[in-house]
Amino acid sequence: MQGPKLIIQGGNPLHGEIRISGAKNAALPVLCATLLTRDEVKIRNVPHLMDIVTMVSLLEQIGVNIQSEKSSAMVLSAANLSRLTAPYDMVKTMRAAILVLGPLLARAGEAYISLPGGCAIGLRPVDQHIKGLEAMGAKITIEHGYIHAVAKKLSGARIIMDIATVTGTENLMMAATLAQGTTVIENAAREPEVIDLADCLVAMGAKIHGAGSDVITIEGVSTLHGAEHCVMPDRIETGTFLAAACATTGQLSLIETDPGLLDAVLDKLTESGAKIETGERSIHLRMDRRPNPVTLRTAPYPAFPTDMQAQFMSLNCIADGTAVITETIFENRLMHVQELKRMNADIKVEGNTAIICGKQQLDGANVMATDLRASASLVIAGLVAQGETVIDRIYHLDRGYEAIELKLSSLGAQIKRATLS
Ligand code: EPU
Helix, strand or coil: CCCEEEEEECCCCCEEEEECCECHHHHHHHHHHHHHCCCEEEEECCCCCHHHHHHHHHHHHHCCEEEECCCCCEEEECCCCCCCEECHHHHHHCHHHHHHHHHHHHHHCEEEEECCCCECCECCCCHHHHHHHHHCCCEEEEECCEEEEECCCCECCEEECCCCCHHHHHHHHHHHHCCECEEEEECCCCCHHHHHHHHHHHHCCCEEECECECEEEEECCCCCCCEEEECCECHHHHHHHHHHHHHCCCEEEEECCCHHHCHHHHHHHHHCCCEEEECCCEEEEECCCCCCCCCEECCCCCCCCHHHHHHHHHHHHCCCCEEEEECCCCCCCCCHHHHHHHCCCEEEEECCEEEEECCCCCECCEEECCCHHHHHHHHHHHHHCECEEEEECCHHHHHHCCCHHHHHHHCCCEEEEEECC
16 A cells, blocks of 8 residues: 555664644644734644644635734734535545634534545544534534534524533633623633633633633623644643653653643553653653553543543553453444554553553554554554554544654654555
8 A cells, every 4th residue: 555654663662852833633723722812923833744644734725814924823814704505525535623612603604614524533523613602603404415504693692512522622612712691611620621621712812701711701802812722731742742752661851731630541551560650741651561450430620531542452462461441432433442453552442441461572463553542552562563554544643643753753752654565
């Protein structure tokens, strides 16, 4: 099969220091928030990733003028919106494109957004986004696979979400900033990325209270203005590198990160036997033996994140004992298991639970990435395996990790990108 692949020679412990990039899942909604004002908004610490490239291209199609500056900053100006659409091609490559729905509707009174459809990790419906906007007075119809939303002016509403959804909360929070009156979102997602978006919106003049709790109150204002915002560090990139260092019995310092965002992950790494020290903006991890097995269950923040489940699966594959991992957020997020088994892992799956019997060693093999975090788990497995691992379909990895092979190489990993036929 054509296309770039990652080739990893396993067996080198990771050693050294790297800088953590801005968070993908915070930068994506923050970029969409710039649709809410005619003024310029400067966003700093935007990671260099394919999902950001896709979002920039979508916003440009909508009419946003975007200047990329040095050192990961972007200046966005949505003075004139020319096209209130997120087409199928964009939404199918990146579901986060749904995040333009709330801002476009609030600012321009109309939006025409492709329905995302299913995706590899699960069905992932957007009914809660729609239900919330309807509660705020939007008329929504589904036409030819598109959500067509219209509202002259949204009104504040009390919205009780049936399920705590991250992008759903973000979409409704953005829409509510320009609504007439007060909106209360109950059972809101508490993820740190929601707080980061709220911070950006508040800097733009929005009135928001309670972000980070499960009740968010937004008092609508008539306009928002320009602002500057620095995207929070990527807690999942942080956790991924820590899991990799732990698995390879390495020693790693991460800088420009925020240990306060990773309590559940740091607890599990400590349980696995890693020694962890944290500073205000740094984390140091040292691991000097085979990991203990760590049993875990994914759940909304502040519990263990679904976006770290696959990486901990790889760690457990070489642990000294048996662990159980239960995925509760997405119904089909254990696809990396089949690939890890090709590397000699001993994993049994029952429903959304995986039982992992740790082995002394994994074997390098040809494997295929199936989604973003599954790709990260294969990289970790490749770093510890004996011999060569070739990972195919790494476009999944490029969607969400900035320069992963460069960062890993700088830590002593033998990893390179190649186009093989
Ligand atoms: N859900 C519904 N209806 C909705 C919305 C969600 O039933 O209208 C369900 C989903 O199917 C899922 C659960 O609610 O079972 C939670 O999904 P959520 O909406 O919170 O996920 P998301 O907002 O689509 C974000 C991240 C994901 C991350 C999840 C969970 C972004 C852009 N994406 O997705 O990140 O896994 O929250 O924390 O913020 C990744 O980075 O690899 C990634 C998949």
